[in-house]
Amino acid sequence: MASLWFWIVAAMVATYVVLDGFDLGAGAIYLVAAKTNEERRRVLRAIGPVWDGNEVWLLAAGGTLYFAFPQLYASSFSGFYLPLTIVLWLLILRGIGIEFRAHIENPVWQDFFDAVFGISSILLAVFFGAALGNVVRGVPLGATGYFFEPLWTNFKLGPQTGILDWYTVLIGVMALVTLTAHGSYYVAVKTDEDLGRRARGLALLCWPVQFFLTFTALVATYFIRPEIMVNYGKHPVGILIPIVVVGSLAVMLWANPKGKEKLAFVASSLYIAFMLVGAAFALYPVVLPARDHQYDLTIYNTAAGNHGLSVGLGWWTLGAVLAVGYFTFVYRMFRGKVQLGEGHY
């Protein structure tokens, strides 16, 4: 039962990153790709009807994590106190940037909110990547099952790590590049003319960096945590994960210059989802590794009671079916290239 919930939470986190990832990425390229007021409004129109719905996946994934693994939620959220709070602030600033820009005509303040939106999107992408890096690297959990990490210590992987060290910064930069490419594909799908061309160009520029960082990150991860290979040895089906990752990288490289930006966007989504699934697969059944392995948090020592978990399966399934229904409907309603001249933004 706990294993099932492990995969449900992993799938929800992956869904969140794929969905909010493209609007974060659109924010990351926003200041560069969209030059005029009209182009910026196009980008905002492209994400306007969906960004807060995408962010709800974070809430839903967080809520589900809380429900299924309360002890993990307690330990990790208090341990990652500072970065999570900073993420909250960035999410608030970003929301302000998007929404308030639409309500203000003054070009000075439009520039200000544009900068708020763009910069907070970039920092969020880096922080989310660093968070993933922390989970993979392991944290200084002790016998109490709690820990606390300052933002940084000495940027090395000693026993008392900080949120940022060379490894987590590497993963953070990889996340930024990945989401920048992801957002560029989305903007290319949703817009045309100069803006669409510029987005495609940016994605093209991202590709070699993304390719290089993917392999650097994999090597670095193996270097700091050789155990990641154990599950792949035990369950050879896991080999499919890196195959999908490499395959989707190849599709992105091929599809983007051919003007098949939809295909490139799908490939980018697959890439993100399978990178995350790959990390989850490598960690399982550990959910938060400790620097000292005897204190690892696993699905066994953090899950809620069995009755609660099985009751939850019923309503969760219903809720997920409904949510997928709404999202499909909303994305269909707003499909196609963005046209200005209706609604806000």
Place this chain on the structure above:
Amino acid sequence: MDSALFVHRLHFAFTATFHYLFPQLTMGLALLIVVLKTIGLRRNDPVYNEAARFWGKIFGINFVLGVVTGIPMEFQFGTNWSHFSRFAGGVIGQTLAMEGMFAFFLESAFLGLFLYGEKRLSPKAHWLSAVAVFVGSWLSGYFIIATDAFMQHPVGYFTAADGSLQLASFWDFVLNPWAGWQYAHNMSGAAITGAFIMTAVGAFYLLSGKLTAHARIFVKAGVIAGCLFSVLQIFPTGDRQGKMVTDLQPVTLAAMEGLFQGQPGAPLVIVGQPNDQQGKIDNPIEVPKMLSMLTYQRWNAHVRGLDAFPKQDWPDNIALLFYSYHIMVGLGTFFVAIMVVALLLLWRGRLFDARWMLWILMLAAPFPYIANTAGWMTAELGRQPWLVYGLMRTESGYSTAVSAGNGMFTLLGFMGIYMVLGILFLFLIRREIEHGPVGGHESVSNLHPATAAR
């Protein structure tokens, strides 16, 4: 008081209080928007649709602020209250996760359609999206109330071998009897905020002599809803909530009412300051025997005072609890008074010309916010010193891994950001109200093409 405990309590109290300024309006407005859309659809009257669109925009701004200030609430269960989450997460995780899965998805998906999809949807489908937003926001309210109800009156759980609470019965937990009345009371309170704000904006337009067709709709809908919910707020919902406190948290009742010594024929204190050094109310204005009557329906019934309970089980901030409760009740009474008068004037057809009443209705706008905040403070201060009533004390629930200094850092950060948010919010709302339901900026800036196009 231990300083880390204090910082974490203030952290949650501050962020929760600020957060709830927005959902109380969106939950109230969601209902009123459905009413406006329904009338608009039935009568095929564009004025009602314009009115609904205008309130949709106000709703949208509030919704965004509700979302961005709401995410920190969920996070804080883990960041600031990790021992509590470890202890109770096996039970309350159910409702918190269900809120995400059922309410937020519904609300956010259909709000996008409601705000941006009016041209792409048929009138019926657009009406349906308003209904979906309403259902989503009211469901969300229930899940939060059910979570709070567990903290007020834990049911449907068992204690596992490791000392944590785990779910024993889903339905007992979700249908907690405490949650039913608290929900009704809380949602009625949200509807009051929505109704008062709608009335106030309408009154402002009428006093300014502009947009009278829309303004009359706002005032009429607002006054009818405001009167209905102001009455429901006191009876039966407030009365029943009070009965639950009497039965299940008697020490809280004593502290709320400022009853230091238990007595038969206990008086009801209307005004006064609790003096916890001497255990009495200073300069009290009281109604003799009224508390006994209200609590037990007998003039001479004995009401237990604080002296009947060990001091370590008293709510730890009696004065603030006493004031919150009295402010809530005082404002609630005042709301009934002004709304009944306004309704009478409306019925006699004189409200729209009664400038003195329109002034009162306009200036009443902030008070439902104060009353709702005071109500939540009553509920949560009244629960002290317990975090989960009778099972976990507040002092055992916060994150010991997070030092007071780190807690202070983020508290100050939230205060700064929320101050900016508050200023921007007021600015935007003022702008929308100036702009009005039919729009003044005819496509010059092209910022409101939807309204300009019509």
